[in-house]
Amino acid sequence: MxxxxxxxxxxxxxxxxxxxxxxxxxxxxxxxxxxxxxxxxxxxxxxxxxxxxxxxxxxxxxxxxxxxxxxxxxxxxxxxxxxxxxxxxxxxxxxxxxxxxxxxxxxxxxxxxxxxxxxxxxxxxxxxxxxxxxxxxxxxxxxxxxxxxxxxxxxxxxxxxxxxxxxxxxxxxxxxxxxxxxxxxxxxxxxxxxxxxxxxxxxxxxxxxxxxxxxxxxxxxxxxxxxxxxxxxxxxxxGHAFDYDIHPYRLAAAPVVLELQGLGRDGDYEDVDLTLRAGEILGLTGLLGSGRTELALSLFGMNPPDRGVILLDGQPVSLASNAEAIRKGIAYVPEDRLTLGLILDQSITSNITLTVLGRLAGRLGLITAGTRNGHVTQWVSRLGIKVSDPENPVKTLSGGNQQRVVLAKWMATNPRVLILDSPTVGVDISAKDGIYDIIRQLADAGVAVLLISDEIPEVLYHSHRVLVMRHGRLTLDVPSSQTSEPALRQAVNA
Amino acid sequence: MKEKSPLSLVTRIGRSLGGGTMGTLTLLLVSLWVVFALVIGERFFSVNTLQSMAFQMPELGILSLAMMLALLSGGLNLSIIATANLTGLTIAFVLTRTVPGSEGMAWVGWQLLAIAAGFGVAGLIGLVNGYVIAYLGVSPILATLGTMTLCKGIAIGLTRGNVISGFPDPIIFIGNGTIFGVPFALVVFALCAVPVAILLNATPFGAKVYMIGSNEKATRYSGVDTRAVLLRLYVYSSLLAGVAALVMMARFNSANAAYGESYLLVTILAAVLGGVDPFGGFGKVGGLILALVILQMISSAFNLLNLSQFLTLAIWGGILIAVAAVPHLRALLRR
Amino acid sequence: MPDSLKAPSVKAALARFRRSHEFWLLAVILVLCAGLGAANPQFLTMQNLFDLLTSYAFVGILALGLLVVLIAGGIDISFTATASVAQYVALVIANAYGANWFSLFAMAIGTGVALGAVNALFVQKLRIPSIIVSVATLNIFYGLLIFVTGGKYIYSLPDWFATGIFWFEFDWGPTSSYGVNLQILILGIGFLVTWLLLNRTNIGRQVYAMGGNPDAAQRLGFHTFRLNMLVYCYMGAMAGAASLVQAQLAQSVAPTVLVGKELDVVAAVVLGGASLAGGVGTVLGTFLGLALLAVLQNGLILLGVSSYWSPLFVGLVILISVSVTAWSQRERRARRVRA
CATH class of the missing domain: 3.40.50.300 (P-loop containing nucleotide triphosphate hydrolases)
Known part of the structure; x- marks a missing residue:
């Protein structure tokens, strides 16, 4: 034929x-x-x-x-x-x-x-x-x-x-x-x-x-x-082999940074109880539309819950805006990097400094070129962002480097809770590895990470504990070491 | 070495001058200057010519700054002229009620009060624009079209289209006086341009404005209260229109509901010529000033050559097209 | 979705209309008309209707041209200058060499099309955003016109032109008679042609498609160059036709009075629901936007409000109507997110 x-x-x-x-x-x-x-x-x-x-x-x-x-x-x-x-x-x-x-x-x-x-x-x-x-x-x-x-x-x-x-x-x-x-x-x-x-x-x-x-x-x-x-x-x-091991769970003693009690919002999610400890990477998976992004936005002050309590360091907080969430040490990397995470037409410098403008301003509320460039140079080298000129538009970077810019922008706010929504979408496999490294280092430095993804291997191999959300409710909470890809897949789709 | 086109020297000079629009504009300014110097000769350099240029530029300049602010955020402010006229009329109205004496504290105080009342009106219009655009989500062109008509309506309704004139000397000085030979109006322009440049380039507020101009939603997701920024921005834009009003009424020694209406689209022309992206996110005060100088130089030179001011308009339009076409032509040449 | 398939499509279409911008606009206009009619019986007379159509024909015809440009995703504000040039060219030639209705309109429309083509070439060949091009060409066309003509008015027009037309004459009561004059005729033709173009020809649908998603239009093999050319030339043609309508009404050619009226036209079109982002807008909406402005200004005069105050009310209505529309859209969006 x-x-x-x-x-x-x-x-x-x-x-x-x-x-x-x-x-x-x-x-x-x-x-x-x-x-x-x-x-x-x-x-x-x-x-x-x-x-x-x-x-x-x-x-x-x-x-x-x-x-x-x-x-x-x-x-x-x-x-x-x-x-x-x-x-x-x-x-x-x-x-x-x-x-x-x-x-x-x-x-x-x-x-x-x-x-x-x-x-x-x-x-x-x-x-x-x-x-x-x-x-x-x-x-x-x-x-x-x-x-x-x-x-x-x-x-x-x-x-x-x-x-x-x-x-x-x-x-x-x-x-x-x-x-x-x-x-x-x-x-x-x-x-x-x-x-x-x-x-x-x-x-x-x-x-x-x-x-x-x-x-x-x-x-x-x-x-x-x-x-x-x-x-x-x-x-x-x-051309490379990537083999990941499941993280052992060893954080029971670390202090709880974020706790949710009976959090609910009509039409989005219901009865969400959750604890997140310092240095822990908590994976959250579920289908598109299961309520995971809505929950993340609630923690970031952009989608106020109707009931329940959010506790930071054991203190109940109400988050009226994302500016307040950022002040309280919460950062959120949105899933849609191209339209929400970055401002593609603007320079790498502008993007990296956007979240910390107030802090960079010195006397009279002015930001000097030196302060700004110093800040950018520091983060570019710290996260290994491949940049020829930081004044170039951020859209000239590859997907992996763009995501590093997003991470730099949020890490600069010194978050204690970092929420990552599908951080490796559109990132090459080889560049993904670099992003996972950064996440791991952050956790090792004591940041509490909530890693949201619909790629099951991603949450399984890069979190200490995995949550599954279905129809707005958390249906599974298990240490990574006690579950497997097929088990999670079933929990997500069942 | 095959890309050694006639433009390569031009682009190299352009790049050394800051690249992009700034380079093109500087080059244009220099070449126009040379051409006019050759055609017109000495008269082009006379103190009179320079002074008249410096007297004419500030009005359009300050109004263009007001327009530029809105353009940078991805918006537009069609109400600047109407705002300026309503502000001018308010100041003129207060000034011509009673002027206590012709000198002394009360006299000065009354004038300051009049100006304050004018800026109060300008600020209020800015608040309305900002609120409707930022908090109600109306597109800027529609919102400011509405306030433009509204302000003009109030101005015409209250004055029945008449002129209010006859101001005390200090007010007249703003438009017609000189300090060491420099027109005071130009000083006022500088007092607007420098703070606006600092605001845009060296403050958190300015950085946020540029980011909003490129992508408002992503800026909001970065923890910026974009609505508050926009509200402030439209208030600033309105206040600048208020300053322009002061200069305008001082120059004419009168205020009216319909002064300067032909300026509206020219401010857009000047801003875009100066490298402001009409869709927001990009543009510098320096570029705008270069553009204003170019426009003013053409206008003054044509005046000296006894050419119609309408030919000036046409040339302005042609220059805008030529400068806007440069990036595309450059890309074509490179290929 | 399946149940809406079974439902009779007339019902679905009605439901869609109820959700549309045009529906709200129509409702506002009807309420306004009822109120004005009750306050002053003169408002709802044939006389007033014909007067309104006559005096708003110029803005209306230009609005139709602008509508097509906005739907295609562009913008043009040079049309007042185009109209001034077209008017001058056509009537100067008519005065010098003679003309008839057909050749006069052919000259005015031809001039408009030529200037529209200039806009289209700048937009397409030099890749300059249409807002920049049209701000520039407004100044170029207008500046050159006044430079060449010295801005002189022309008061002597051909007799047949000054007399105009008066078709389908009929009597209404003992003292008044009505007929279709040039303004109403051209306005009517303009609406009909634009509606046919946008809704009954594939070219019109291509214009909508290109405005809705220019990249996709390119990929699917649309001739976007030709389409843009058509759109800007159509705007020019409308400006040419409108210019004669205006000259006939004013009984003179006044090169300096048209420029400056751009925003009146923009207001009518965007009040009618056309979006500056492209792809959105209807002939009905433009008609209603125009009607709202006309009824409001006319009504205020009939209510005895001084004409000095009329811009104030127009401004208020624009501001309130766009705010309410934006607010209701926001509410609907918010509800959808929560559902």
């Missing part, structure tokens, strides 16, 4: 940099294929070549359904049935579901809008994936999972034979991920070829039949999913 897509010797250079070097890729009809690799490994360049956005260097060969092309362009690629669903979904939030799905009807020269035809196209595509929205709803009013379905419907409505999904599960709850996986296998049975690009190695292995690994623009290999595990996969992606 001829493969749907067969590429060989694909290279791409940007200036002097090889983004891709002699990569081969074969995609079969009715296959679910995963593409993994760290940032900068060449995944997105490869996708852009398949979708025709970028042309490969001469010498490569691309064949689609038996037909050879020297290179593609977006129109030809779409014509061949190739559809890319980008991570941001590229939907039009202000248009209706029907218009988004049947957007092809809107393209081209001046023409009357055939609303009836668009509605038929949309309903047909929606029927294929079992979606049941009102086609006249605006996409902005749908939840993320719904928007994802709309994006898939749009690809189907454009007669897709190959759908490439870039990080499709990044903002879905586990339940929604399961639904997506079911949908993908259905599409596959209908003869569709699906390419998944994902950071989450567990999911990759769950969905894919074959996995292609890229590293530094070179293809490491294509593997059958049932022959490898996530540890091996991360080794292939990074």
């Amino acid at each position: 001829t493969p749907f897509l067969d590429m060989s010797r694909i290279s791409k250079r940007f200036g002097g940099v090889h983004a891709l070097r002699n990569v081969d890729l074969t995609l079969q009809t009715g296959e679910v294929h995963c593409l993994v690799g760290e940032n900068g490994s060449g995944k997105s360049t490869l996708i852009k070549i398949i979708s025709g956005v970028q042309a490969p260097e001469p010498g490569g060969r691309i064949s689609i359904a038996g037909q050879d092309y020297p290179h593609l362009n977006p129109v030809r690629s779409t014509h061949c049935g190739i559809q890319v669903i980008y991570q941001d979904l590229s939907l039009f939030p202000n248009l209706t579901v029907a218009e988004n799905i049947a957007i092809g009807q809107h393209l081209g020269g001046v023409r009357r809008v055939d609303w009836a035809a668009m509605s038929v196209i949309a309903l047909n595509a929606m029927a294929k994936v079992g979606a049941e929205f009102d086609p006249d709803t605006k996409v902005a009013e749908l939840p993320i999972a719904g928007r994802q379905l709309v994006a898939i419907c749009r690809a189907l409505a454009a007669d897709a034979k190959l759908i490439i999904m870039d990080e499709p599960t990044a903002s879905l709850t586990r339940h929604e991920v399961d639904a997506l996986i079911a949908l993908v296998s259905e599409l596959k049975r209908a003869g569709m070829c699906i390419v998944f690009v994902s950071h989450r190695l567990d999911e990759v292995l769950e969905i894919a039949e074959r996995v292609t690994v890229l590293r530094d623009g070179v293809k490491v290999g294509t593997f059958d999913a049932d022959t490898i595990d996530s540890r091996k996969l991360s080794h292939l992606m990074t």
